[in-house]
Amino acid sequence: MIYDFLQTDLAGTLILAGDGNRLRHLNFINGKHPLAVQADWRRDTSHFTSLKAQLADYFAGNRKTFDVDLLAEGTPFQMKVWSALLEIPYGRVVSYQWVARRIGRPGAVRAVGAANGRNPISIIVPCHRVIGKNGTLTGYGGGLDVKQRLIRLENPALLSGGRLNAPLPVG
Structure with a gap:
């Protein structure tokens, strides 16, 4: 390695x-x-x-996508979650519930949160774009302050005081 x-x-x-x-x-x-x-x-x-x-x-705010080959390793469930994260557009946020539905496991919200927290390729696999369904920022491997900075970098209008300013997009 x-x-x-x-x-x-x-x-x-x-x-x-x-x-x-x-x-x-x-x-x-x-x-x-x-x-x-x-x-x-x-x-x-x-x-x-x-x-x-x-x-x-x-x-610097000048790039929205990355050109890099990825090799994340995890359980089949984690891999589904991480794949769904790659579908979240730059500057948007979704809920853990949205991810659970996206992978066909609507009752697995907590398991989605756990898989999100074990994402081995942060930022590029954008786990920072997943927030609580009520618009609050929840756990992040780099800390909530970093999560807030990343979301604000991508879309400054989204956040105010650690909460979403607008209704949560559905994806």
């Missing part, structure tokens, strides 16, 4: 890790589930040059 770090003003220090061709992890160093660098991993500061540039463009 190849890895490197990216320092950002908006989200703090991120760790990027991949198998050489595909990104497997994009995590917050100070998040709820920090990624531990393994002894057999190799740091390469030049490997993620394109992705780092894309992330810098995103944080």
